[in-house]
Each structure stands twice: as C-alpha cells, then as structure tokens.
Amino acid sequence: MPIQQPSNQIKLTNVSIVRLKKGGKRFEIACYKNKVQEWRNGVETSLDDVLQISNVFTNVSKGEVAKSNDLQKAFGTSAVDDVVKEILKKGEVQVGEKERDHDLASLRKEIATLVAEKCVDPATQRPYPVGMIEKAMAEAGVSVKAGKNAKSQVAETLRLIQGHSTLPIQRARMRVRVVVPAAEGERLQEQFRALAESVEKEDKGETWETIMLIEPSQIRGINELLQKECKGKGRVETLTFAATADNN
DSSP: OOOOTTBBBBBSSSSSEEEEEEEEEEEEEEETTHHHHHHHHHHHHOOHHSSSSSSSSTTTTTTEEOOOHHHHHHHSSOOHHHHHHHHHOEEEOOOHHHHHHHHHHHHHHHHHHHHHHHHBBTTTBBOHHHHHHHHHHTTTTTOOOOTOOOOHHHHHHHHHHHHSSOOOOOOOOOOEEEEEEHHHHHHHHHHHTOSSSSEEEEEESSEEEEEEEEEEHHHHHHHHHHHHTTSSOEEEEEEEEGGGGGOO
C-alpha cells in the first residue's frame, strides 16, 4: 500500500517564499517568482496570479500548512486572502544565495543596458557597448539595490560613473523640431534657445521653426512653453537622439 502523506502537507517547487513572523509564529506563502514585486508595485492585482497555491504555510519547504486557529490568533482572522495580503505587504522575500547572486547580476546587466541606451561618448556622440558600461560601473564602485527596479537606478549609476570612473560619458542629446506660428516664434525664440544645448537651424516664414539639440529632460520645458504660451498652436517633434546626429 502507498504511504499516506499527512493531509496538511503540500510539496511545492520553484517558488518565491514570503515570510512574516507574527504572534510568535512564522507564516509563509508560496509565490511565483517576480510576482511579489509586481504586486507591491501595483502592476499585479490578482492573488491567483501571485500565489502558486492559495494557502498560508508555517513552512513552505516542508509543505506544512498553517492551522486556522493560528491564523486567527496572529492576524485576527482566518480568512486566507486577508492573511495573504498582509504577508505580501509586510513579509520578507526569502532568497537563496545563488538566486540572490543571479538576480543581482541580471539587475546589474539591465541597468548597464539602460545606461548604454541613454548615454554616449562625448567625443564621438556614439553609444558604448554594454560591456564597457559594466566595467565602468565596477570601476566606480556601483552597488545595485535589489529592492529597486533598474530604471530607478540609472541616474545614480550615471552620476557615479561620471564621478568615479575613467570612462567619458554623457546623456545622449535629443534632436527636436519645434514649430510655432511666426509671431509666437519671434516672441519666444530666446526662451526656446535657453532650453537647447545647441541650435542647428531656424526658419522663419508663416511659421517659426527650429531644430535643436537638447538634454532629454528639457522636452518637458518645451512642452510647457508650447502649452502655456502657444495655446496648442505649436508642436514639438523628436527627430533622433544625438548619438546619430553627427551623420546629418
């Protein structure tokens, strides 16, 4: 006869475990990898898509399910969904050393890729290979933060590379075209020029048109000028990033 497993034991593999200690006991839930952060960021809203199984455990690795009266004592409710939401919100994600190292390496690569996409060599206006960015990150002592996504770490990474590595680097410039009625162009041209790193050309006719190189962050200032001063009668177009501007 087959050996009967205890009814409160469930075996799970390839899980991301979230643990919360409360009321003197340990409670765990078994989630799909990457879904915990998506839940916390508000990207994922369905518990069914976060949990591998809708249950609360005292020990996921042993498959031991928490008892209802223990949930009631610790959380004031035995409703699994309510307990799960609190554990998701307040619990700590348990990560093994190998998995942590792999995740940090992947995050580091993602940050380097984003920096490479957004930045150029000031001398050639060409982007660097990702591998060169990774070497500069190491030289600059960049320490990636596991709890933050790659995009949010780009600005700090660039600042460290610029200040503490030998790699010359700057943000890529955007080439934009601004078109407004001629009268508005004459009135606002100095304000537009102040937002530009350089002006490639200006044309005046029925409309005033300029092509400028700007830092990407200045696109907001241009849009605000257009909305405030031109009342929807002007427009801005992104042509290219300056990484290819020297070809034209």
